[in-house]
Amino acid sequence: MTDRIVSWHPNPSKPKFTPPPGAVDAHCHVFGPMAQFPFSAKAKYLPEDAGPDKLFALRDYLGFSKNVIVQASCHGTDNSATLDAIAKSNGKARGVAVVDPAISEAELAKLHEGGMRGIRFNFLKRLVDDAPKDKFLEVSRRLPKGWHVVIYFEADILEELRPFMDAIPVPLVIDHMGRPDVTQGPDGADMRAFRALLDSRPDIHFKPTCPDRLDGTGDPWNAFAEAVAPLVADYSDRCIWGTDWPHPNMQDNTPDDGHLVDMIPRIAPTVELQRKLLIDNPNALYWAD
């Protein structure tokens, strides 16, 4: 792996939709800068630098107030780059860490101090070498008060993960709705299975995010809008939204961030839904204290 990739749009358009004051971009990442924060030896992609300056400039350009920065797999379990970005945000960012499950309570407390409010378990084989459920469960029982677990998986392993998710003793947040095939429509098998998961406990949240990853029909991602709007309407207290910038691995199909923001009113058409999705729900998870 030698070539560093650029997975984000060089010149995103200004969205037509104006996010309400206080809106949170609750799923984004930073890459490096590599000279200061080298990538993991196990990284499956080697991106160009996409550090906090670029992230915060995009936040302001798109009209958001705050960020939740999710540790990306290219940084492994060294959360320094994400913590650095949070520290530079003037209180406008919090984060989700990826940890070695053997992490000590003292180290977890340090992550809390640095603005982390959850840990992420990634089950995508193309991104991580292993995902030990027993160790994940063990650490999920030792998290600081108020933390949650973010899980990233693809629809084909949802059923297999059900007992594992049932056993996690803190709230869950599911990245990109567990990557359903949105072209099946709002009542397709993948969406039905995801609804069954949401119905299984009241504290499972989700991100109705990444039309660019989930909708092969392409921008303007009509299949995504059609499949996801009913989910947001029916579970409006349980969804949070994010750009996914700098769009890891999307170098062959970089989405226009302005167009991603313009998906918001299509999946959350009322002011009340937009307030829950962009303000109330992410603040409850990340700025409760």
Ligand SMILES: O=C(O)/C=C(\CC(=O)C(=O)O)C(=O)O
């Ligand atoms: O950024 C995302 O949510 C999705 C990713 C990357 C990722 O999760 C990671 O690198 O940790 C993907 O599907 O490649």
